Amino acid sequence: MQPYFSEVYGNASSMHSFGSAAVAALDEAHHTVACDLGARASEIVFTGCGTESDNLAIRGASLAMWKRGRGQHLIVASAEHHAVAHTFHQLQDLFGFTVTELPVGSDGRVDPDDVRKAIRPDTVLCSVMLANNEVGSFNDIASIGAICRERGVLMHTDAVQAPSTVLLNVNALNVDLLALSAHKFYGPKGVGMLYIREGTAYLSTLTGGGHERGRRPGTVNVAGCVGLAAASKYVAARRDTQAGRLSLLRDKLFAGILADVPDARVSGHAHDRLAGHASFVFKDVDGETLLMALDIEGIAVSTGSACTSGNPEPSEVLVAMGISPNWALGGLRISLGYGTTEDDVDRVIDVLPKCVARIRKTAHVMGSARVVAQP
Amino acid sequence: MSGNGGTRVVVAMSGGVDSSVAAALLVEQGYEVIGIMLRLWAEEGTDMTGAPNANRCCAPEAVTDARAIAQMLGIPFYDIHAEAVFKKQVVDSWIDGYARAITPNPCFNCNRSIRFGFLKQRALALGASYLATGHYARVDRAGDDTPYRLLKGRDDKKDQSYVLHVLGQEDLAHAMFPCGNYVKSEIRSLAHKFGLPTAERAESQDLCFLTQGDYRGFLSRQAPEISTPGPVLNQRGEQIGTHEGLPYYTVGQRKGLQVMQKITTAEPMYVLRLDRARNAVIAGPASELGSRRVLVQMAHYCSGRIPEGAIQCTAKVRYKAREATGTLEPQANGSLVFQFDEPQRDATPGQGLVAYFGDEVIGGGVITAVS
Numbered sequence: 001m002q003p004y005f006s007e008v009y010g011n012a013s014s015m016h017s018f019g020s021a022a023v024a025a026l027d028e029a030h031h032t033v034a035c036d037l038g039a040r041a042s043e044i045v046f047t048g049c050g051t052e053s054d055n056l057a058i059r060g061a062s063l064a065m066w067k068r069g070r071g072q073h074l075i076v077a078s079a080e081h082h083a084v085a086h087t088f089h090q091l092q093d094l095f096g097f098t099v100t101e102l103p104v105g106s107d108g109r110v111d112p113d114d115v116r117k118a119i120r121p122d123t124v125l126c127s128v129m130l131a132n133n134e135v136g137s138f139n140d141i142a143s144i145g146a147i148c149r150e151r152g153v154l155m156h157t158d159a160v161q162a163p164s165t166v167l168l169n170v171n172a173l174n175v176d177l178l179a180l181s182a183h184k185f186y187g188p189k190g191v192g193m194l195y196i197r198e199g200t201a202y203l204s205t206l207t208g209g210g211h212e213r214g215r216r217p218g219t220v221n222v223a224g225c226v227g228l229a230a231a232s233k234y235v236a237a238r239r240d241t242q243a244g245r246l247s248l249l250r251d252k253l254f255a256g257i258l259a260d261v262p263d264a265r266v267s268g269h270a271h272d273r274l275a276g277h278a279s280f281v282f283k284d285v286d287g288e289t290l291l292m293a294l295d296i297e298g299i300a301v302s303t304g305s306a307c308t309s310g311n312p313e314p315s316e317v318l319v320a321m322g323i324s325p326n327w328a329l330g331g332l333r334i335s336l337g338y339g340t341t342e343d344d345v346d347r348v349i350d351v352l353p354k355c356v357a358r359i360r361k362t363a364h365v366m367g368s369a370r371v372v373a374q375p
Numbered sequence: 376m377s378g379n380g381g382t383r384v385v386v387a388m389s390g391g392v393d394s395s396v397a398a399a400l401l402v403e404q405g406y407e408v409i410g411i412m413l414r415l416w417a418e419e420g421t422d423m424t425g426a427p428n429a430n431r432c433c434a435p436e437a438v439t440d441a442r443a444i445a446q447m448l449g450i451p452f453y454d455i456h457a458e459a460v461f462k463k464q465v466v467d468s469w470i471d472g473y474a475r476a477i478t479p480n481p482c483f484n485c486n487r488s489i490r491f492g493f494l495k496q497r498a499l500a501l502g503a504s505y506l507a508t509g510h511y512a513r514v515d516r517a518g519d520d521t522p523y524r525l526l527k528g529r530d531d532k533k534d535q536s537y538v539l540h541v542l543g544q545e546d547l548a549h550a551m552f553p554c555g556n557y558v559k560s561e562i563r564s565l566a567h568k569f570g571l572p573t574a575e576r577a578e579s580q581d582l583c584f585l586t587q588g589d590y591r592g593f594l595s596r597q598a599p600e601i602s603t604p605g606p607v608l609n610q611r612g613e614q615i616g617t618h619e620g621l622p623y624y625t626v627g628q629r630k631g632l633q634v635m636q637k638i639t640t641a642e643p644m645y646v647l648r649l650d651r652a653r654n655a656v657i658a659g660p661a662s663e664l665g666s667r668r669v670l671v672q673m674a675h676y677c678s679g680r681i682p683e684g685a686i687q688c689t690a691k692v693r694y695k696a697r698e699a700t701g702t703l704e705p706q707a708n709g710s711l712v713f714q715f716d717e718p719q720r721d722a723t724p725g726q727g728l729v730a731y732f733g734d735e736v737i738g739g740g741v742i743t744a745v746s
């Protein structure tokens with residue numbers, strides 16, 4: 001993507017020849033991404049991030065369907081990322097939509113049968129994430145998408161977590177809208193992609209010029225899109241071998257941690273989950289403190305979702321899965337990537353149990369001054 | 376390196392000069408330093424720019440400053456949310472104090488439950504041996520009899536040992552106050568030497584969680600139910616005026632006392648005490664203010680031991696009050712009585728009495744009654 005910051009600096013929406021080099025690069029990027037997803041280049045819309053893709057898709061499809069007189073009922077799973085969940089909340093609170101929240105099981109997954117039961121004559125859109133960012137579990141999007149299609153309900157999936165280890169095909173998945181974020185598959189930060197199936201009711205909630213065929217007006221981040229496309233090629237060539245390798249490492253991590261840490265559980269499904277995603281809950285451990293303790297040891301992890309870390313409330317996702325607060329506060333997610341080695345995993349297996357033990361040991365430390373009370 | 380390598384210290388950072396210099400000194404001394412900033416609760420609302428209000432200890436600029444300083448010192452930095460625990464342990468119990476007609480000092484509970492509770496616990500959980508803060512106070516670890524002694528900071532004018540008197544042996548064992556050995560001007564030159572920003576944020580007398588004016592407005596919004604208007608009585612029990620609710624008054628206050636016109640004498644009237652049972656403010660002339668005998672029901676001693684007999688020493692009844700001489704008389708039931716040699720004008724139930732022997736903090740506690 002380097003040249004697009006300097007030599008090929010033309011604005012893709014200008015007519016001059018500087019501009020046309022940029023247009024060519026953008027066309028190519030649409031094409032590359034479309035190929036990987038089994039889509040058409042014209043169905044690919046570049047955006048500013050995964051959050052923007054989710055927002056544009058959900059709001060754009062809901063409002064367009066409503067305008068067509070199709071109704072105002074929406075369906076969303078209860079363990080979604082805030083980019084999705086908060087968009088649904090807003091449609092309900094400010095725009096008159098009714099939202100049905102689908103429960104998730106203790107493994108974090110939606111039962112497709114619940115989708116079938118939730119659909120009403122006025123249902124216009126259903127959104128279920130492909131892989132959960134906090135607990136890694138996969139949803140059966142192909143089945144859910146088929147149910148929705150049969151009933152004339154648009155289907156959106158947040159697939160942000162998937163591309164580095166999962167081959168996505170929009171036709172096999174039966175989806176109309178699909179969101180990605182470049183930095184989740186080795187691309188640059190601040191670029192996203194939204195797939196919009198040809199013919200899908202969609203109203204751009206960003207208004208302005210005709211960029212991205214009017215579906216996402218605003219000057220396009222050419223270098224970023226080229227970077228996203230390059231990342232898409234990069235993971236396409238590696239995801240199968242990496243998925244195999246990473247799922248072995250992940251299972252080793254699961255076994256190592258569960259063997260050495262008392263009162264520890266895997267959160268999410270044990271194996272029907274992202275290859276590079278290991279998540280745990282530890283009873284009576286403050287997940288945030290554990291995150292800091294590991295960070296000091298040079299091990300970067302997150303407490304569930306990086307976007308909500310620092311929040312002293314237990315994770316909404318873990319709560320939705322029925323995990324009790326004294327376990328849910330000790331949620332931890334460890335991501336394994338292409339660069340993760342077996343040595344790295346061994347190091348976590350060595351260090352993490354010690355950190356958990358120390359946190360538990362000090363959990364009841366109180367100052368010696370506690371005897372003083374107000375009169 | 377001075378042999379401190381491998382000893383981990385968590386520094387409570389605020390983005391201000393003192394805690395920044397504290398962190399820099401510890402880095403210089405070879406400790407493995409970790410910076411932590413606590414996000415504390417503040418009343419909801421918005422400031423003049425429309426941005427949400429923040430607790431003064433962790434306003435957005437303060438977080439940015441602290442993070443930049445940590446980056447400069449090459450130490451890890453974390454900001455942790457402690458809003459809920461701060462609200463419950465500090466703010467709610469402070470409001471509760473007003474509901475009980477005392478003048479509570481929230482800083483004691485903050486140091487006890489937040490800094491040396493919540494944060495100390497996290498520091499130990501991170502494998503740190505010490506929790507350091509930017510307070511002007513010192514810990515003496517040399518004594519045999521009492522292992523750890525809390526001492527005043529070297530700078531008389533900045534000394535903050537008053538608010539730290541709640542600490543006990545277990546706290547002092549893990550406490551470090553790197554600024555305590557310096558006077559403020561030296562801290563400023565150290566900041567200069569370390570290349571740290573030296574600009575002071577405006578110091579405010581108000582409490583860190585008050586974001587819109589003084590505490591009276593805060594109480595009227597957050598706990599209107601605790602204030603009921605009632606009579607102002609003189610010492611003979613005769614009504615001489617009305618008050619707007621006991622929480623709005625404190626001992627020694629003159630402002631806001633509505634005394635009936637015909638009673639207004641040549642002498643201005645002051646709050647002498649608050650009588651919760653009668654919901655009355657007892658007022659009188661300045662000559663009636665002041666008490667020699669101060670009772671602390673639940674006394675705390677930094678040594679962890681009740682002194683064996685009376686001690687001739689000094690004590691302070693407010694953070695900014697002058698230290699005065701007197702006798703500390705420990706009582707068998709765990710309370711203490713401090714007999715001042717001269718009457719103390721500002722001794723007020725709810726505030727702290729802190730006793731000193733020279734530079735050493737003996738202990739003290741929340742004032743229960745004065746006479």
Ligand SMILES: Cc1ncc(COP(=O)(O)O)c(C=O)c1O
Nearest residue numbers: 049050051081083133158160181
């Ligand atoms: C499942 C999921 N959806 C959406 C997002 C938001 O993506 P972005 O950070 O690019 O806005 C994330 C990022 O963490 C995510 O994990």
